Amino acid sequence: MGKRHYGQFCGLAHAADLVGERWALLIIRDLLVAPKRFTDLRRGLPRIPTNVLSARLKQLEAEGVVERRVLPRPDGSVVYELTDYGRDLEEIVLALGRWGARTLGEPGPDDIVTPDSLVMAMRSTFHADDAHDVRASFELRLGDIVLGVRVDGGKLDVAEGELTGGADLVITTGPAIKAVMAAELTPAEAIENGSVHLEGDPALLTTFATIFRI
Numbered sequence: 267m268g269k270r271h272y273g274q275f276c277g278l279a280h281a282a283d284l285v286g287e288r289w290a291l292l293i294i295r296d297l298l299v300a301p302k303r304f305t306d307l308r309r310g311l312p313r314i315p316t317n318v319l320s321a322r323l324k325q326l327e328a329e330g331v332v333e334r335r336v337l338p339r340p341d342g343s344v345v346y347e348l349t350d351y352g353r354d355l356e357e358i359v360l361a362l363g364r365w366g367a368r369t370l371g372e373p374g375p376d377d378i379v380t381p382d383s384l385v386m387a388m389r390s391t392f393h394a395d396d397a398h399d400v401r402a403s404f405e406l407r408l409g410d411i412v413l414g415v416r417v418d419g420g421k422l423d424v425a426e427g428e429l430t431g432g433a434d435l436v437i438t439t440g441p442a443i444k445a446v447m448a449a450e451l452t453p454a455e456a457i458e459n460g461s462v463h464l465e466g467d468p469a470l471l472t473t474f475a476t477i478f479r480i
Contacts, residue, residue: 284329289314290322291359294348296382297332298356301347310380326352363390367480368448373441381411381426388413388478391447394420397477402470405433408440417477435466437474446471448480 272279285291289311296302296310307319314322323346326332331352337343348355363386373379384406397420404415405428414429415422437443442461445451453471456462464471 284331285326285355287322287325289318290326291362293319293322293326294331294352294355295359295363295386296380297346297348297352298359299382299385301335301345303343303345307346310382312378331355359386360390363387364480367391367444370444379408379411381413384408384411384413385424385426388415388424389422391478391480392417392422393477393479394422396479397422400473400477402435402473403429403433404470404474405429405436406443407436407438408443433466435464435468435470435474437471438463438465444480446475447478449475 271283285294292311292314293307296307302310304319304323307323308314308316311319323332327334327346330349332346333349334344335347337345367387367390388406397417399419400417401419402417404417406413406415412426412428413424414427414433415424416429417423439456439462442451442456446453446456446462451461453462453468453475457464457468457471462471
């Protein structure tokens with residue numbers, strides 16, 4: 267079956283033609299975190315059929331959104347990465363993430379969370395204007411996933427893994443952290459009811475909730 271088009275001479279319609287197919291935006295989301303091998307993408311998107319992932323990558327490559335690169339030896343693996351044109355989608359993807367998070371609700375029993383989805387969630391909820399005077403590091407632990415988060419004068423660095431040298435505040439939590447970020451639960455309430463467990467200065471949880479907001 268050929269690719270369907272909206273048949274409208276419109277930038278939005280053309281954008282939807284390029285990245286509106288099922289799974290395409292999640293592939294782009296994960297590639298915004300880092301270039302990835304095919305197997306890495308499959309690991310981060312476990313419910314996408316292999317043939318669909320191959321088709322989406324081929325389509326995005328044909329449209330100039332994604333390109334393949336061979337890593338230097340001795341690795342020699344092929345990775346997929348965004349082109350400059352593809353990276354222009356970053357602010358759009360972050361804005362969509364912010365918009366969707368407002369009505370996300372609670373996770374279902376079969377919903378999964380991945381390191382890349384959490385990295386992008388932190389980036390999409392970061393309010394740089396409220397972080398100009400903030401210099402702090404956080405370690406966010408959600409189940410088996412650990413994110414290292416550094417904020418330095420309005421600049422954010424977030425990646426999977428523990429921070430070298432430790433963090434100013436380690437936050438061990440679960441889905442309840444969303445309620446804190448959405449101001450549905452105050453930091454004090456979250457600490458009191460056990461929704462979060464902290465190592466470090468508890469006052470920094472208020473800072474965290476101020477600069478990472480839904």
